[in-house]
Amino acid sequence: MKFRTLLIVMCLALVPFQAFSQDDKPEPGVFMKDPGAELWRQVRQRDMEGVGISQVRGVDSGVLINARGDQWARFRMTQLSTYGGFAIAGIFAIVILFYVVRGRVPIEGGLSGRMVKRFTDYERVVHWTLAIVFLFLALTGLILLLGRPVLLPLFGKEVFSLMASASKEGHNLFGPLFLVSLIMMLISFARRNIYEKGDLTWLLRGGGLIGEGHASGGFFNMGEKTWYWMVILIGLVISVSGLILVSPSLGQGRVIMELSHIVHTIGALILMTVSVGHMYLGSIGSEGSLEGMKTGYVDINWADAHHDRWGKVCHEQDLIISAEEYARLQGQKPGAGEMETAEQSK
């Protein structure tokens, strides 16, 4: 029945089409364009061709009406800020709900006290530099995106203007630092984040959410690797679009900047949303995870539980140090303890 109706509709659609193609022959007589209509078609850039010229020198100064601006404004106001706000609020709600339901995932067999080195000092500096710059840029960016509906009614125009101004200047100033630390991150962590055999199993197990026990993982598990490549790739996109936006005198037109703004914001919102999950799993979500980035050492039981393939290598190569040795290293080595305070004072 449905098929027959469809057939009839399709036949009907063909009839006027044929009629048009027959009428398409040039009509005899005088064909006149309305000069007024032609002028305004050019002014409105209906066919996006031939901009005017102006004695006022500047990018786009010959464009009388830029219709893309309205599309950008509508997208930013109705979709970008609305859904962006819901995404940020939503991920916090999900993480809190997850914590309430699942609680902190403990290490099976508890802490052994015997430690194994996971990250060098340099690697931790790279991680925390990127993390701090990212958090600063996320906060200042969110103030600019969502400040008017959320913060302005609370603080009033004068105070909020100061906050937004500081956010804009800070965002512009520290933005390029994100690219620098991103490249450092790319260089120092890329090799260990290449996908390998066993990562698909981790994905099929939902990272341990499906089935009993932990999903098998190497030095980094599949989720961490995916997060890493997300940070690198989306981070590069954000950096490039950000550099286009931060230097308005390079000669790029409005349309380029409108597109850059949209790409920049969507990319940043994706990273921000996923980063909340990353921060949760690296701190209160899972016992013993934060130690690795805090001191550089993790408990061998934690390594066996979360990164069993790496843990096995540690056992085989005898990389485990005793609790006493660990305490001695922590006390004696100036790196570990001071690093923390240095990060905090930043």
Added chain:
Amino acid sequence: MARMKFFCDAERCIECNACVTACKNEHEVPWGVNRRRVVTIKDGEQGERSLSVACMHCSDAPCATVCPVDCFYTTGDGIVLHDKDICIGCGYCFYACPFGAPQFPEDAAFASRGKMDKCTFCAGGPEDDHTSDEYKKYGRNRLSEGKLPLCAEMCSTKALLAGDADVVADIYRKRIINRGASAFNWGVNDLNLGG
């Protein structure tokens, strides 16, 4: 209350750029900032037309919609103004504006944007009328003296009209009647005869 509007008659504008110069001089706008500009379409071809364009003082202004700090306001005369003490120089109004009206002086550091500057319809800003503060930030406040914007007042061909929308529309309507509204009488050179 009046509803203030600009109107540029494309059949009269001769691209003399006097409106641009008058505006720059009257308000002493900074280097690199042009509140008004004249754009010529089909320059040197048949059907060449010029239009003078500045802030059009939209009823539903896109700049005001996107401003992250809400620094725009519309006066009782329908003029869209902004508060430079609130503006943070983000450039969003510049992206949103169809006419390219918002202008940004280059700030010192890394050539980033300073506070936005645009046509005020010669109506100053939120500061008290005729104060030096107002003049420095927004230029001359002619409207409060009972004068219309200088660009339109001194237009030699009276192509650029400024004032109450009803009056401006009336003037233009009379011109159209005099010219003959038909496309056949309106710029015979433009007609593309033959087929």
